[in-house]
Amino acid sequence: MSIKEYELLSRNVNKQVEDELKRGYLSCLDVQLGGGCNARCVYCDTPLYKETCEVNLQKVEAFLKSGKINYIFVCGLGEPTAPANIRYFKDILFLADKYKAKVSAFSNCINMDKELFDYINRGVYNVIFKLDSFDSGYRKSTYRISDSADKAMQKNVETLSQIAKSNKSSFTQVAASIVASKDNFDYMTDLVSFCVANNIFPKIGLLENAGNSSDTFDDKSLTKIQISQIQSFLKNEYGVDDLQSLKMCPAVLGSIFISNKDKVSLVSGLATSCKWFGLEDNNKEKQHFITEYDVEEIPNDFYYSVTDAILKYRLLNLPFVEDALSQTDKTIIGGCGGDPRQILKNMVDISYYQMEQGKIFRASLDKHIITQEEIGKTITKPEDLEITR
Numbered sequence: 301m302s303i304k305e306y307e308l309l310s311r312n313v314n315k316q317v318e319d320e321l322k323r324g325y326l327s328c329l330d331v332q333l334g335g336g337c338n339a340r341c342v343y344c345d346t347p348l349y350k351e352t353c354e355v356n357l358q359k360v361e362a363f364l365k366s367g368k369i370n371y372i373f374v375c376g377l378g379e380p381t382a383p384a385n386i387r388y389f390k391d392i393l394f395l396a397d398k399y400k401a402k403v404s405a406f407s408n409c410i411n412m413d414k415e416l417f418d419y420i421n422r423g424v425y426n427v428i429f430k431l432d433s434f435d436s437g438y439r440k441s442t443y444r445i446s447d448s449a450d451k452a453m454q455k456n457v458e459t460l461s462q463i464a465k466s467n468k469s470s471f472t473q474v475a476a477s478i479v480a481s482k483d484n485f486d487y488m489t490d491l492v493s494f495c496v497a498n499n500i501f502p503k504i505g506l507l508e509n510a511g512n513s514s515d516t517f518d519d520k521s522l523t524k525i526q527i528s529q530i531q532s533f534l535k536n537e538y539g540v541d542d543l544q545s546l547k548m549c550p551a552v553l554g555s556i557f558i559s560n561k562d563k564v565s566l567v568s569g570l571a572t573s574c575k576w577f578g579l580e581d582n583n584k585e586k587q588h589f590i591t592e593y594d595v596e597e598i599p600n601d602f603y604y605s606v607t608d609a610i611l612k613y614r615l616l617n618l619p620f621v622e623d624a625l626s627q628t629d630k631t632i633i634g635g636c637g638g639d640p641r642q643i644l645k646n647m648v649d650i651s652y653y654q655m656e657q658g659k660i661f662r663a664s665l666d667k668h669i670i671t672q673e674e675i676g677k678t679i680t681k682p683e684d685l686e687i688t689r
């Protein structure tokens with residue numbers, strides 16, 4: 301039996317997004333909602349439950365109207381279906397449907413309804429749901445949820461399995477996020493087998509040392525031997541080479557990132573779109589801000605001016621990114637983005653391709669065109685960036 305790829309993290313979608321990037325277009329939005337959540341997971345990497353969502357949906361729609369956005373990623377802070385976020389999340393799904401884009405979002409899937417299942421059924425909403433154990437006691441103590449919330453969650457997992465099973469295409473719109481630690485190591489093969497049998501993509505992520513898990517990380521993280529046992533299982537059963545190989549996130553390079561405070565930004569220095577990429581500490585703001593347009597000021601070329609500003613910042617930071625790549629032998633935190641070194645290498649290759657082909661900014665207004673002199677100038681390392689060496 302083989303593993304069906306989760307469509308929005310698939311090699312196919314990665315290739316499409318990369319091809320658009322080579323032509324000078326960002327084809328994804330990466331929208332961060334508020335930190336509100338209906339669970340309190342013991343390992344939660346972003347326990348910022350009071351952070352509000354201030355994303356302006358008129359701006360989201362302005363980006364979609366350009367016709368260039370095909371995918372929207374909702375990866376954090378909190379829970380998209382929690383009361384504080386659900387209205388934004390459903391509006392995003394509505395807009396995606398209207399402009400023929402697809403949404404990928406992580407969710408604990410405690411609160412689901414007919415409307416959300418309908419979006420999943422139609423492939424508008426691609427969901428990565430939480431699946432760490434089949435044991436109810438384990439879930440209740442790990443997510444710190446009530447018995448009724450746990451029962452709702454399990455019922456929803458059954459519905460998701462049915463939806464995934466009935467999808468006859470070569471991809472699936474349902475993935476399971478399995479946070480692998482010593483606590484659930486013994487369940488790992490059962491969890492993966494369940495997923496594959498139900499057309500669900502098993503997105504295994506190793507426990508990360510962040511947020512609530514910081515205190516227990518040393519005790520709970522898997523040993524090298526345990527990781528290689530999981531790898532051997534995946535290789536022998538399904539021919540998959542490693543834990544990361546099928547789950548590159550195209551949004552890391554190919555997106556316009558909108559924070560919960562409604563700011564478009566990039567990671568300082570490394571110039572990746574995804575806020576979580578390259579940060580040692582998720583709670584520290586190390587962002588380079590691109591735009592703070594008021595809604596009343598949204599220009600007709602909004603998408604193009606923002607895209608150009610992002611790509612320009614990236615080009616200007618290439619010497620720094622190349623330096624980081626050449627001097628870093630340890631892995632820079634990548635989280636769900638896939639192999640971090642590979643992503644930075646892609647960024648460098650794509651940027652040089654854009655320059656060689658003269659394709660960058662071809663769709664832009666004159667005022668955004670970057671000159672060769674600007675690209676060539678020496679860049680100093682931004683003060684606020686820390687990289688693991």
Ligand SMILES: C[S@@+](CC[C@H](N)C(=O)[O-])C[C@H]1O[C@@H](n2cnc3c(N)ncnc32)[C@H](O)[C@@H]1O
Nearest residue numbers: 343344345376378379406407408477507508513
């Ligand atoms: C920040 S959560 C937000 C979405 C949603 N509330 C959820 O938990 O599915 C995004 C993903 O990161 C995973 N995650 C949270 N804390 C983690 C940690 N310390 N290490 C690894 N993965 C973690 C979650 O299980 C989830 O799949």
Ligand code: SF4
Nearest residue numbers: 337339341344378408
């Ligand atoms: S990991 Fe997700 S579900 Fe758990 S507390 Fe954090 S945001 Fe909520």
